[in-house]
Structure formats: C-alpha cells, structure tokens
Amino acid sequence: MTTRLFDSGDLDGADPGRSRRRRAFFSSLGLVYLVPVAAEIADYSGARMAMAIAGLIAFVGLFLATPLSMRSWVEPVRPRTYALLAAFAVLAAALPFAFGPQWLGTPIYLSMVFAMTLPMNRVVWGIGGTAVLIVVQCPLIGAPGALWPIALTALSLGLFMVGFRHARTLVQQLREARGEVARLAAADERLRIARDLHDLLGHSLSLIVLKSELARRLGERDTERAMAEVSDIESVARRSLADVRAAISGYRRRDLAEELDGARAVLAAAEVEAVVRRSGTPLPDQVDGLFGWAVREGVTNIVRHARARRVTITVGRTAREAALEIVDDGRGTAGEGHVPGHGLEGLAERVADAGGTVAAGPRGGGFRLAVRVPLGAGRAAVESAT
Numbered sequence: 001m002t003t004r005l006f007d008s009g010d011l012d013g014a015d016p017g018r019s020r021r022r023r024a025f026f027s028s029l030g031l032v033y034l035v036p037v038a039a040e041i042a043d044y045s046g047a048r049m050a051m052a053i054a055g056l057i058a059f060v061g062l063f064l065a066t067p068l069s070m071r072s073w074v075e076p077v078r079p080r081t082y083a084l085l086a087a088f089a090v091l092a093a094a095l096p097f098a099f100g101p102q103w104l105g106t107p108i109y110l111s112m113v114f115a116m117t118l119p120m121n122r123v124v125w126g127i128g129g130t131a132v133l134i135v136v137q138c139p140l141i142g143a144p145g146a147l148w149p150i151a152l153t154a155l156s157l158g159l160f161m162v163g164f165r166h167a168r169t170l171v172q173q174l175r176e177a178r179g180e181v182a183r184l185a186a187a188d189e190r191l192r193i194a195r196d197l198h199d200l201l202g203h204s205l206s207l208i209v210l211k212s213e214l215a216r217r218l219g220e221r222d223t224e225r226a227m228a229e230v231s232d233i234e235s236v237a238r239r240s241l242a243d244v245r246a247a248i249s250g251y252r253r254r255d256l257a258e259e260l261d262g263a264r265a266v267l268a269a270a271e272v273e274a275v276v277r278r279s280g281t282p283l284p285d286q287v288d289g290l291f292g293w294a295v296r297e298g299v300t301n302i303v304r305h306a307r308a309r310r311v312t313i314t315v316g317r318t319a320r321e322a323a324l325e326i327v328d329d330g331r332g333t334a335g336e337g338h339v340p341g342h343g344l345e346g347l348a349e350r351v352a353d354a355g356g357t358v359a360a361g362p363r364g365g366g367f368r369l370a371v372r373v374p375l376g377a378g379r380a381a382v383e384s385a386t
Contacts (some may be wrong), residue, residue, distance in 0.1 A: 004033040010332055031060060040102040044260075045120040055095055063109050067116040075117055085117055085262055086169055093133055101143040107134050111154040115161035120169075131367030143199050196344040197244060204240035206303045207262075210269040256283065256315070259292040263299040263313065270303045272328075273310045280317035291315065291324045297343045298326040298369045306367055321356075321374045329366040345370075 028237035036055070041052045047127065066084040070077065092110040095102040107130050112127030114138055131151050138147040260276055267274040283291065308330030315324050348358045356373035
C-alpha cells in the first residue's frame with residue numbers, strides 16, 4: 001500500500017491555471033501594506049489625486065501581472081516577463097520621488113517581484129539592487145530614519161520569497177522525477193512481459209510444431225498414437241495460454257523440476273536423447289526458478305537450430321554457487337538464414353541481475369550453455385530475475 005504524501009495537482013506547473021491563481025493569491029496578500037498609501041491619497045486633491053490613483057492602480061496591476069506572466073518557476077523567464085519587470089521597477093523607483101515619503105514602501109514590493117521572477121542565479125543581484133535603491137531614495141526624499149526599517153524589510157521579504165520559490169521548484173522537480181520513475185517502471189514492465197512471452201511462446205510453439213509433424217507422420221499408420229499426439233498438442237496449447245496469462249500478471253515462476261520434465265518431453269518429440277544429472281542439495285527457490293528459465297531457453301534453441309542427437313543437462317551446487325550446464329552434440333552454430341533472437345540476451349540479463357554469469361558458444365562439435373549464480377547474491381536481485 002502506497003501512502004500519498006501530496007496531490008500531484010498541488011505541484012507548481014502541474015496545472016498552469018491553478019499555479020497562476022496560487023501565485024496571484026500569495027502576491028495579493030502583500031498589498032495590505034499599501035493601505036497607508038491609499039489613506040495618503042485621500043488627502044490629495046485635483047490632478048495630484050488623479051495622478052496618485054493612476055500610479056497606484058498601475059503599481060498594483062504590474063505587481064500582480066509580472067509574476068503571473070510566468071507559466072511556472074521552473075521554466076525560463078520569457079521576454080514579456082522581463083518587460084513587465086522593467087516597467088514595475090521604474091514605477092517603484094519613481095513613485096516615492098513623485099508623491100513623498102509615504103510611498104517609500106514600494107521598493108519592498110520590487111524586492112519580492114525580483115525574487116519571484118528573476119532566474120535564480122540573478123535573484124541576489126535584484127534584491128541587492130533594491131537595497132541600493134532604498135539607500136539612495138530615503139536621504140533624497142528626506143526620510144533618512146526610514147532607511148534601515150525599509151531596507152531590512154525588503155531584504156527579509158525578498159529572501160523569504162526566494163526560499164518559498166526554491167521550495168516550490170524542488171516540489172516541481174520531485175514531480176518530474178516521480179513521472180520519470182513511473183515511465184521507467186512501465187518500460188521495465190513492458191520489457192519483462194516481452195522477454196517472458198518470447199521464452200514462453202518460443203518453447204511452447206516449438207513443441208507444438210514438433211508434435212504436429214509427428215502426428216502427421218503417424219496419421220496413416222498409427223491412428224491411436226497420432227490422436228495421442230494431437231491430445232498433447234491441445235494440452236500444450238492450453239498450458240501455454242495459462243503461462244501467458246500468468247506472465248502478464250507477473251506471477252509465473254519457472255520451476256526447475258517442471259522445466260526438466262518439459263525438456264525431456266520436447267527433446268523426446270524431436271527424437272533427441274536427453275540425459276539429466278543433478279547433484280547437491282536443493283537450490284534456493286529463486287535460483288531454482290532462474291535455472292528453470294535457462295533450461296527452457298537452452299532446450300528451445302537446441303530443438304530449433306542444433307539438429308542434435310544427444311543433450312546433457314547438468315545441475316549442481318557448491319557452498320558458494322550453483323551451476324547449470326546444457327551441452328548438445330549438434331552442429332554448434334545457427335543454421336543458414338537464422339537470425340539470432342533475444343532469448344539468450346534476456347537470460348543473460350536475468351542472470352546478471354542475480355549477480356551471476358552466462359557463457360554460451362560452440363564446444364567440441366556441439367553447443368554449450370553454462371549459467372553460474374552465486375548463492376550469496378541478494379534475495380531481491382534474484383527475485384527480480386525470476
């Protein structure tokens with residue numbers, strides 16, 4: 001059972017409209033500090049009042065529009081955002097000079113907007129530039145006593161917004177990483193299914209072909225035996241269908257004893273003598289299943305390509321490792337026109353996940369497949385291979 005720590009819809013960038021509404025809400029909370037400015041405007045009259053109201057409306061509009069012009073904090077800043085930011089910076093610097101000390105709080109908003117919009121490697125320069133603007137404004141306007149309170153407020157709110165923005169950026173990156181993990185997991189699952197189906201169907205279809213050929217040859221002279229072979233074909237087909245369903249569900253585990261019995265049946269149908277040798281104590285379940293896959297793949301290749309008359313399958317173990325060897329007396333190379341498949345590659349991947357090795361190649365006029373798996377390999381690694 002997986003615990004959901006947060007809703008993906010809450011992540012910045014997951015829903016651009018929702019993200020913009022959230023930034024608008026947090027930005028509008030800071031407008032409360034403009035109440036003294038509005039009260040100051042009430043004392044104006046005539047053209048001064050009209051200009052002050054227009055300036056305040058433009059200031060509020062730019063303050064909200066600049067961060068809202070960004071789709072998210074993880075995307076590059078667009079030219080439109082830079083244009084709005086430049087206009088807002090000019091207005092924040094000009095209003096205190098135009099209307100007096102009551103407007104000295106406007107650079108505080110400039111610091112916040114810099115923190116919300118500039119690229120992260122330039123934010124410090126923006127906040128620092130705001131502090132320099134305050135140092136210049138306060139003495140020139142005749143309010144040197146307001147220098148330190150306003151400068152500290154601008155710096156603290158700017159750095160707070162930087163931290164908030166950084167946190168949201170990390171959440172967005174976490175969302176993207178989670179999406180990438182989900183994509184890779186889906187790709188791994190598709191690969192597992194394709195690999196399992198290749199092994200399952202290759203083996204089963206080879207057996208069906210062999211038994212069909214045998215039933216055809218026996219049809220005229222031994223009807224009873226031919227019908228038995230047809231019955232076997234039906235059983236193999238039904239079992240293959242069940243195996244495919246189990247592979248899709250992820251519950252199928254290759255059992256070595258079952259695969260050895262199946263190998264004997266397949267080789268007998270192909271008129272190949274099978275010799276099976278087992279020694280040592282029983283294998284761990286995960287290694288047993290891995291060797292089951294190896295037997296199925298090795299025997300399928302022998303029936304398809306080797307033209308062998310005798311096959312020896314040897315299974316053994318020591319205190320440190322388990323070993324499987326399949327040796328045939330066939331021609332040792334693929335036949336003309338044969339295109340190598342992915343069976344041995346898939347087997348090598350499974351064995352490598354379990355910390356083992358696969359060796360395959362011609363040997364003494366035949367072909368040899370050897371699989372070795374250390375018994376000290378991690379349980380999880382071997383389970384993933386089976």
